[in-house]
Amino acid sequence: GAGVSQSPSNKVTEKGKDVELRCDPISGHTALYWYRQSLGQGLEFLIYFQGNSAPDKSGLPSDRFSAERTGGSVSTLTIQRTQQEDSAVYLCASSSGTGVYEQYFGPGTRLTVT
């Protein structure tokens, strides 16, 4: 079946502009995650949605970052007033149900803030 998809694959924006990154999880997966990977670094957790529960926003680095998930499926990560340090690859992952299921990752969105 189809995997996790993300759009756009690349985004170049000017400092101070807002950007929206989109994630389509695998159909039926109830858990959705956003991570950020800076150059040469591991993945940094940003936010996690599980079903209808309140999201875990503990990883969001500042109030310029927000995310929503509509209808329990598609998610949008919004970064307001982008800064150069926001430049990174933003990865979305989804997993099914509960338990110890592995997370399936999308191809990522490479964000460059100039």
Added chain:
Amino acid sequence: AQKITQTQPGMFVQEKEAVTLDCTYDTSDQSYGLFWYKQPSSGEMIFLIYQGSYDEQNATEGRYSLNFQKARKSANLVISASQLGDSAMYFCAMREIVRTGANSKLTFGKGITLSVRP
């Protein structure tokens, strides 16, 4: 808080030989899961193998096996019969397993670069 440590510099292995990638972790959770992911130059994260903290046997998946030593808090990945396509970045990760069964975030190490030589 959870912490994953991957301190090896870039690793090199000859094709067809085995290689071990080190991972140590720290957590106060009683129940947790350990994962290894592969990230080729194309950028996608590929799940390789999973080990639960209460699993008595080491996990194996084809050419991948996980050398889990709970007392030492290590979860090393062993790749047997290396192939050129194994050249990639490898990440160790962990997550808490909660009684409710709800998923939780993964905590990642900084990764190890593996290069397979022909």
